[in-house]
Amino acid sequence: MEIAELGVVNDLDLVLLHQVFGEDRKELVAPKEVIPQEGDSGPVKICEPWCWPAGLNAAGRPRPDDVVTRFFRVLHLTMMPLQWVASATMSDGFPVDRVRADTPGVETVVHLNNAGSSLPPDVVVDTVIDHLRREASIGGYEARDEAGARIDAVYGSIARLINGRAEQVAIVENATRAWDMAVYGYPFQAGDRVLTGRTEYASNLIALRQLRDRHRLEIVLIEDDDAGQIDLDHLERELSAGAAMVALTHIATSGGLINPAAEVGRLCRAHGVFFVLDACQSIGQVPVDVEAIGCNVLTTTGRKFLRGPRGTGFLWVDGDALDRLTPPLLDLHAAEITDDGYRLVDGARRFENWERYFAGTLGLGAAVDYLLGLGIDATTGRTLALGRSLRAGLEAATGVTVHDKGVDKGAIVTFSMDGVPASEVKERLAAAGINTSVSSGLRARYDLGDRGLDLVIRASVHYYNTVEELEHFFGTIERIRNERS
Numbered sequence: 001m002e003i004a005e006l007g008v009v010n011d012l013d014l015v016l017l018h019q020v021f022g023e024d025r026k027e028l029v030a031p032k033e034v035i036p037q038e039g040d041s042g043p044v045k046i047c048e049p050w051c052w053p054a055g056l057n058a059a060g061r062p063r064p065d066d067v068v069t070r071f072f073r074v075l076h077l078t079m080m081p082l083q084w085v086a087s088a089t090m091s092d093g094f095p096v097d098r099v100r101a102d103t104p105g106v107e108t109v110v111h112l113n114n115a116g117s118s119l120p121p122d123v124v125v126d127t128v129i130d131h132l133r134r135e136a137s138i139g140g141y142e143a144r145d146e147a148g149a150r151i152d153a154v155y156g157s158i159a160r161l162i163n164g165r166a167e168q169v170a171i172v173e174n175a176t177r178a179w180d181m182a183v184y185g186y187p188f189q190a191g192d193r194v195l196t197g198r199t200e201y202a203s204n205l206i207a208l209r210q211l212r213d214r215h216r217l218e219i220v221l222i223e224d225d226d227a228g229q230i231d232l233d234h235l236e237r238e239l240s241a242g243a244a245m246v247a248l249t250h251i252a253t254s255g256g257l258i259n260p261a262a263e264v265g266r267l268c269r270a271h272g273v274f275f276v277l278d279a280c281q282s283i284g285q286v287p288v289d290v291e292a293i294g295c296n297v298l299t300t301t302g303r304k305f306l307r308g309p310r311g312t313g314f315l316w317v318d319g320d321a322l323d324r325l326t327p328p329l330l331d332l333h334a335a336e337i338t339d340d341g342y343r344l345v346d347g348a349r350r351f352e353n354w355e356r357y358f359a360g361t362l363g364l365g366a367a368v369d370y371l372l373g374l375g376i377d378a379t380t381g382r383t384l385a386l387g388r389s390l391r392a393g394l395e396a397a398t399g400v401t402v403h404d405k406g407v408d409k410g411a412i413v414t415f416s417m418d419g420v421p422a423s424e425v426k427e428r429l430a431a432a433g434i435n436t437s438v439s440s441g442l443r444a445r446y447d448l449g450d451r452g453l454d455l456v457i458r459a460s461v462h463y464y465n466t467v468e469e470l471e472h473f474f475g476t477i478e479r480i481r482n483e484r485s
């Protein structure tokens, strides 16, 4: 049997693999087993057909997810207790006690609604409140002037997080407005084709339809491939047929799917097509590098995996894109008034408003700095590991169906329970102190809707969640099922 080298799996996965297979690995040499290499670090070797050598994850690294997804299937076969698996998964050096101490909300609730809005750390809340107090005590304009350098620094922090430049960043109210400012600003011509995927966010689709009606555009839905991610072959065929724009949602709002953004970027560049990436669920969940992905525009929100304040978001626009886009709305912050006209200000700030939520901007900066301080690789490792545990536990539970699709999967898991409506599951979980949300097929019609899914429960983890919280969640799911059957 051929052994294929996959590359370095992160420490956390390695610990997990060693703990499970370390002792008796000889017995596990069968087509479906995972074999850790000798030693505590280095490449993991996988027996065919478990290897997936060609794959890269969203961050452009070899895909440990594939190893671990298959690995969890092995665990299911061997019926290992989830509790044991989960604690093995979490035995990395992540400072979970510290991040929980920084997050007072964890004392009140088991928050599995991070895809909605995550619990902010103290530093974010304090930063917002301090600025509001400063506005109240010295005046709003004066507080803004006083905080000028700190506000400017937020652009630099965002740029560091995504590997862009500060002048390419505009801070706006939310992800939708960020996306709108770019897409409504694109110089569409009648008959232009816009390619988009099945998991495109509903607000983006509404905007695209308005633009379709306005400019007589054609919106082309790119199909999923067999694994459920955007079909790159179909995309390439449609790009070859001609397109003005590709609009892709990186991580779906309604499930675990992480779309292969860098592959899409490579195809868009090869065909010279403008690429708008909705990174609303991915920023803060996984590393996102605008250079590596090769998008022209990236949009996101503050309140989700970034852990920033509500009412904040940002837009990143590359240098060439800046010249091609015309902000659909202008004011005296976005442009300067001249003798008989106006001149757009330099850089991406032409997409901003003059009157803004400065306390929120500072809070957003605090959230980005907090994340940079922890290190996005470390936070991603833990977040995705918790996501895998959550998904694996639900997949193993009787009477539960997990609806996630894709090759790479993240921290969001959508599922349903036989005979129990999603809203009831959500309420029962809430009564046990667990926050989740319900996703609707109407809003995700090309994703959930076309799969015949009406309402499903969405649970989403972040790095500050714990194995004990997942155990409480699984225990509650089991109780709901037992009481219903």
Ligand SMILES: Cc1ncc(COP(=O)(O)O)c(C=O)c1O
Residues within 6 Å of the ligand: 115, 173, 174, 175, 176, 177, 201, 203, 249, 251, 252, 253, 278, 280, 281, 300, 301, 302, 313
């Ligand atoms: C993928 C995706 N895009 C865009 C949005 C919209 O974000 P906002 O509410 O900040 O405008 C969401 C919100 O859930 C989302 O999940």
